[in-house]
Amino acid sequence: MAIAAKDLRSEWRTKEALNASGAFAIVILLLFSFAFDPASDSTREFGGGLLWLVFMFAGALIVNRTFARELPNDCLEVLISSPVPGAAIFLGKVWASFVLLILIELISLPVFGIFYNIVWWNQPGWLALVLVLTTWALSVVGTLFGALTVNLRLRELMLPMLLYPMLLPALMAAIRLTTLVLMNEPVAGDELVWLKLLIGFDIIFTSLSLALVDFVLVR
Amino acid sequence: MREKILTGVGALAAALLVRNLYVMLLQLPDEADQGAIYRIMFFHIPAFFTAGICYIVSMCASGYSLWKSDLKADALAMAATEVGLAFAAVNLITGMIWGRIIWGIWWAWDPRLTWALICWLVYFGYLMLRQAVDDPSERAKITAVVNIFAFVSVTITWKAITWWRTQHPGPVLSIRGANGKTDPAIESMIYQNWIPLLMLALILVVIRVHQERALRELDAMRRWAHAA
Amino acid sequence: MDQRNFTYMFYGFSIAWVVIAIYAVSLMQRQGRINKQVESLKKMVEEKKS
Numbered sequence: 001m002a003i004a005a006k007d008l009r010s011e012w013r014t015k016e017a018l019n020a021s022g023a024f025a026i027v028i029l030l031l032f033s034f035a036f037d038p039a040s041d042s043t044r045e046f047g048g049g050l051l052w053l054v055f056m057f058a059g060a061l062i063v064n065r066t067f068a069r070e071l072p073n074d075c076l077e078v079l080i081s082s083p084v085p086g087a088a089i090f091l092g093k094v095w096a097s098f099v100l101l102i103l104i105e106l107i108s109l110p111v112f113g114i115f116y117n118i119v120w121w122n123q124p125g126w127l128a129l130v131l132v133l134t135t136w137a138l139s140v141v142g143t144l145f146g147a148l149t150v151n152l153r154l155r156e157l158m159l160p161m162l163l164y165p166m167l168l169p170a171l172m173a174a175i176r177l178t179t180l181v182l183m184n185e186p187v188a189g190d191e192l193v194w195l196k197l198l199i200g201f202d203i204i205f206t207s208l209s210l211a212l213v214d215f216v217l218v219r
Numbered sequence: 220m221r222e223k224i225l226t227g228v229g230a231l232a233a234a235l236l237v238r239n240l241y242v243m244l245l246q247l248p249d250e251a252d253q254g255a256i257y258r259i260m261f262f263h264i265p266a267f268f269t270a271g272i273c274y275i276v277s278m279c280a281s282g283y284s285l286w287k288s289d290l291k292a293d294a295l296a297m298a299a300t301e302v303g304l305a306f307a308a309v310n311l312i313t314g315m316i317w318g319r320i321i322w323g324i325w326w327a328w329d330p331r332l333t334w335a336l337i338c339w340l341v342y343f344g345y346l347m348l349r350q351a352v353d354d355p356s357e358r359a360k361i362t363a364v365v366n367i368f369a370f371v372s373v374t375i376t377w378k379a380i381t382w383w384r385t386q387h388p389g390p391v392l393s394i395r396g397a398n399g400k401t402d403p404a405i406e407s408m409i410y411q412n413w414i415p416l417l418m419l420a421l422i423l424v425v426i427r428v429h430q431e432r433a434l435r436e437l438d439a440m441r442r443w444a445h446a447a
Numbered sequence: 448m449d450q451r452n453f454t455y456m457f458y459g460f461s462i463a464w465v466v467i468a469i470y471a472v473s474l475m476q477r478q479g480r481i482n483k484q485v486e487s488l489k490k491m492v493e494e495k496k497s
Contacts, residue, residue, distance in 0.1 A: 145365075148364060152351050153351065154351050158347075158351050161347065162348060165372075166341060166368055193382055212367065215363075216361075216364060253452070254453075255453045255456045256452035258456050258459075259456055262460065262463040302470070305470040306467075308466050309463045312466065316458055316462065426474055430478060433485075440488055441488055444495070
């Protein structure tokens with residue numbers, strides 16, 4: 001928790017990651033509008049996919065920073081050799097990026113609604129659930145892979161290359177569920193398998209990460 | 220000694236494969252709807268099983284290498300992944316050819332196919348990552364974690380045909396509780412062809428592991444030679 | 448034997464073998480490279496000795 005607070009505070013002072021990825025998200029939203037006609041009715045059908053692609057791109061920027069921000073002045077070495085257990089450091093980092101990502105999503109949603117003329121508040125409960133579950137998945141896997149790749153050359157390249165395929169199960173589920181919500185259709189019956197997949201993904205990857213993080217954060 | 224055993228296993232695998240070709244082409248009856256093309260399954264399914272075994276071995280080896288920081292297990296994980304990718308490619312491509320005839324399209328974006336492809340990409344990313352890290356023990360640690368994560372997508376691929384209604388055929392083999400959906404003669408042929416493929420995979424993995432060890436020894440020797 | 452789709456079955460069988468063969472060839476090439484490196488290293492050690 002202290003780690004999360006520290007990260008969020010330093011982020012709040014500079015706002016570098018937040019500004020950069022927030023602006024990035026909006027730029028991508030703008031770019032997609034040139035790829036097809038944003039006013040057509042079919043936008044709803046792939047609105048979910050569009051939204052999550054934007055969040056994934058912005059998310060990669062955020063999780064890329066979570067450990068990289070500790071690199072100057074050897075802060076990472078100090079953090080790892082401090083008596084705080086690895087799992088606590090990791091969870092702190094996950095919470096920090098989770099909060100940042102949710103913030104960016106909350107900023108992007110109204111912009112998305114305006115640009116693409118989409119009513120996204122039809123089923124706020126479901127939307128919130130999907131947002132929270134998927135953002136958690138993105139933060140957990142992203143933070144762990146961020147820790148793995150922090151010392152690599154080609155870090156900016158390797159992280160998305162590893163992260164996106166790994167996140168695809170959660171991403172597919174999120175896209176399907178979000179599309180349902182945007183089209184104001186009930187999430188029931190056959191579609192529940194996607195929700196189960198999302199929850200299962202969160203549970204499995206959170207426990208795997210916690211089990212393995214101590215091997216990662218060792219010098 | 221090792222080479223002799225490998226050659227022996229290879230010869231046995233080759234003999235089995237020739238015998239299997241004879242049985243599947245000349246003795247087994249045709250499938251009523253599909254004509255000759257169903258025989259692709261004798262490679263498609265065993266190749267998937269073989270790739271799956273490779274991935275399992277790779278995951279176990281990664282876990283062990285992480286636990287004991289054992290570089291030999293790391294080499295095994297890498298070799299098994301590489302061979303698994305080759306067999307997964309066989310699985311994907313033969314599946315595409317079958318789909319071209321039966322479905323009329325090369326690729327249907329249904330969950331089973333999509334996840335088989337995701338698996339392939341994830342493991343390919345694992346091999347790419349290996350090239351990006353220079354220090355051997357650092358590399359073993361980082362890639363082992365990725366490898367264990369990657370196995371989750373293998374499990375999803377395995378279960379995809381029961382979780383979703385897919386265009387890909389559902390479970391037809393009796394080991395997955397679909398008794399009587401497949402002619403016993405055909406099903407047993409699938410397993411019979413799996414045995415030589417597994418032997419082949421074993422040979423390839425052993426060779427690859429050995430190469431990795433040779434490379435490490437070479438590195439050590441070079442360092443020693445330069446120091447001397 | 449039923450002749451329908453026979454050509455595609457043939458393609459399928461060959462592709463299966465071609466993929467494995469390509470992998471095996473890449474393995475052999477790597478082996479060749481390793482052998483060459485060993486040779487050059489040996490030569491280097493010889494030269495240093497003399």
